[in-house]
Amino acid sequence: MSTNxxxxxxxHKFEFTDPITLSSGAVLPRYELMVETYGSLxxxxxxxxxxxxxxxxxxxxxxxxxxxxxxxxxxDNMVGPGKPIDTNKFFVIGLNNLGGCHGSTGPSSINxxxxxxxxxxxxxxxxxxxxxxxxxxxDRLGIQQFAAVIGGSLGxxxxxxxxxxxxxxxxxxxxxxxxxxxxxxxxxFNDVARQAIITDPEFHGGDYYQHEVVPRRGLRLARMLGHxxxxxxxxxxxxFGRMLRSGEYKYGFEVEFEIxxxxxxxxxxxxxxxxxxxxxxxxxxxxxxxxxxxxGGSLAQAMRQAQAKFLVVSFTSDWRFAxxxxxxxxxxxxxxxxxxSYAEIESQHGHDAFLMEDAPYMAVMRAYLNNVAKEIV
Amino acid sequence: MATALTLRPDLQHIAAQIPAGTRVLDLGCAEGDxxxxxxxxxxxxxxxxxxxxxxxxACVEKGLNVIQxxxxxxxxxxxxGSFDYVVLSLTIQAMHNIELILQEMLRxxxxxxxxFPNFGFxxxxxxxxxxxxPVSETIPYEWYNTPNIHFCTVHDFARLLGKLGMQVEQQIxxxxxxxxxxxxxxxxxxxxxxxxxxx
Numbered sequence: 001m002s003t004n005x006x007x008x009x010x011x012h013k014f015e016f017t018d019p020i021t022l023s024s025g026a027v028l029p030r031y032e033l034m035v036e037t038y039g040s041l042x043x044x045x046x047x048x049x050x051x052x053x054x055x056x057x058x059x060x061x062x063x064x065x066x067x068x069x070x071x072x073x074x075x076d077n078m079v080g081p082g083k084p085i086d087t088n089k090f091f092v093i094g095l096n097n098l099g100g101c102h103g104s105t106g107p108s109s110i111n112x113x114x115x116x117x118x119x120x121x122x123x124x125x126x127x128x129x130x131x132x133x134x135x136x137x138x139d140r141l142g143i144q145q146f147a148a149v150i151g152g153s154l155g156x157x158x159x160x161x162x163x164x165x166x167x168x169x170x171x172x173x174x175x176x177x178x179x180x181x182x183x184x185x186x187x188x189f190n191d192v193a194r195q196a197i198i199t200d201p202e203f204h205g206g207d208y209y210q211h212e213v214v215p216r217r218g219l220r221l222a223r224m225l226g227h228x229x230x231x232x233x234x235x236x237x238x239x240f241g242r243m244l245r246s247g248e249y250k251y252g253f254e255v256e257f258e259i260x261x262x263x264x265x266x267x268x269x270x271x272x273x274x275x276x277x278x279x280x281x282x283x284x285x286x287x288x289x290x291x292x293x294x295x296g297g298s299l300a301q302a303m304r305q306a307q308a309k310f311l312v313v314s315f316t317s318d319w320r321f322a323x324x325x326x327x328x329x330x331x332x333x334x335x336x337x338x339x340x341s342y343a344e345i346e347s348q349h350g351h352d353a354f355l356m357e358d359a360p361y362m363a364v365m366r367a368y369l370n371n372v373a374k375e376i377v
Numbered sequence: 378m379a380t381a382l383t384l385r386p387d388l389q390h391i392a393a394q395i396p397a398g399t400r401v402l403d404l405g406c407a408e409g410d411x412x413x414x415x416x417x418x419x420x421x422x423x424x425x426x427x428x429x430x431x432x433x434x435a436c437v438e439k440g441l442n443v444i445q446x447x448x449x450x451x452x453x454x455x456x457x458g459s460f461d462y463v464v465l466s467l468t469i470q471a472m473h474n475i476e477l478i479l480q481e482m483l484r485x486x487x488x489x490x491x492x493f494p495n496f497g498f499x500x501x502x503x504x505x506x507x508x509x510x511p512v513s514e515t516i517p518y519e520w521y522n523t524p525n526i527h528f529c530t531v532h533d534f535a536r537l538l539g540k541l542g543m544q545v546e547q548q549i550x551x552x553x554x555x556x557x558x559x560x561x562x563x564x565x566x567x568x569x570x571x572x573x574x575x576x
Binding site for chain 2: 334
């Protein structure tokens with residue numbers, strides 16, 4: 001394993017027995033969160049960074065669980081000793097959000113009241129509910145204030161929400177490839193994905209666990225659609241073009257083009273490791289996010305609550321969370337007279353660019369976080 | 378402090394024009410030298426704008442607030458009247474939409490500060506007289522590789538301001554960092570113009 005890896009890590013499960021009332025009004029009497037941490041918390045607990053994950057992310061941000069793991073955590077290029085989110089300086093926390101399917105309480109967990117999986121009875125969770133559970137996790141760890149809350153995409157929405165709901169608990173918010181709310185087009189993509197899952201005959205209204213089946217076809221389609229929107233036309237063209245697997249047309253409906261093969265592979269892989277109900281929940285959390293809604297539709301008014309300093313980053317070829325949406329966040333922060341820097345990174349990797357190792361992107365993150373580290377005595 | 382010593386001569390003159398404690402927008406801020414100096418010495422609240430990501434990295438390293446944006450499309454991110462001073466140093470000669478940027482400067486700020494190479498400088502005139510495109514200290518490029526597309530003289534710039542309903546508040550013409558009081562449009566290679574809406 002490379003020297004700038006956090007190495008072998010072990011996740012921990014945190015149990016919360018104080019009931020939580022969710023935005024929908026539903027109450028969860030108890031829940032668990034799967035958490036992974038890297039680096040060490042300093043004596044005055046001022047060097048903590050919270051990493052908020054996106055739609056399909058989880059607590060396993062960096063390092064490996066075993067030497068034999070094929071892949072490292074989902075943001076291993078960003079988090080580690082000497083990396084932009086430097087675990088020599090910061091205590092970094094990754095968690096699987098409530099409703100997830102990687103060990104935190106979610107639809108596939110057993111409901112203690114019934115002894116059966118929650119399934120369709122698991123409540124809808126919003127970004128603000130996640131922030132609430134993350135705040136409780138911070139309380140548990142004795143962290144009064146985060147040096148930074150960082151997230152890409154749906155994770156960026158959590159960072160924004162943190163800065164609004166708990167202004168005094170966030171010194172810096174890093175909002176990457178995100179948006180202040182989804183557009184109609186974006187919600188539309190999410191709904192097609194949800195419909196693919198819900199109309200799968202094996203979905204059983206969300207209670208497929210009892211039937212010992214998985215709505216795999218639906219989840220696979222949802223992921224394939226998602227993947228198309230996370231890449232750019234140019235990026236896809238460069239990687240796959242019109243390449244054929246066998247070199248010639250077969251005049252049928254089997255896999256012929258490399259892009260078809262790639263999407264099916266991604267869809268298949270995803271459908272075996274992700275829970276369909278969690279996918280539905282995550283997309284709904286995206287759709288509902290709109291912090292301006294509680295401030296007369298004014299995002300600037302919402303951002304006036306914040307005390308954090310902000311770094312906003314977008315990527316030129318990202319059309320799912322386009323630079324224009326990040327500019328809305330920047331404008332609101334400027335209008336609210338908040339401290340903000342904004343980088344618009346040239347990339348052809350589309351929305352996925354926020355997970356890629358791109359030199360200027362890494363340089364901006366490193367430069368910003370170096371200064372965050374300097375504030376910590 | 379190192380920044381005081383290394384500040385480019387035109388930036389030193391700009392810095393001298395800006396009162397302490399003001400809100401400053403630096404357009405085409407490059408590596409943020411001016412803003413860093415102003416924050417350290419005059420306690421200004423500054424924001425930089427630059428199109429180049431390397432400039433963004435450099436400014437973020439200095440702990441400055443900086444926005445990556447293309448000035449050619451205007452300053453949509455900024456509200457009317459949100460700054461006291463808006464600076465555009467040695468950038469305007471390379472821009473397409475000069476009228477737009479000048480109007481935008483006085484929309485978002487009260488006072489504009491622009492520096493540009495004075496095309497009326499005698500060395501430039503002399504080289505044209507000899508039948509060549511001028512190459513000089515403030516115009517260091519050859520005609521075939523220059524980013525500059527809109528040259529003007531000190532007089533030309535003042536005329537454009539007038540046309541746009543703006544007025545020159547102060548004009549400082551420099552050569553090799555020194556102020557030129559005598560025949561500035563002939564003997565100065567660099568102009569600094571402070572302007573505001575015409576009364």
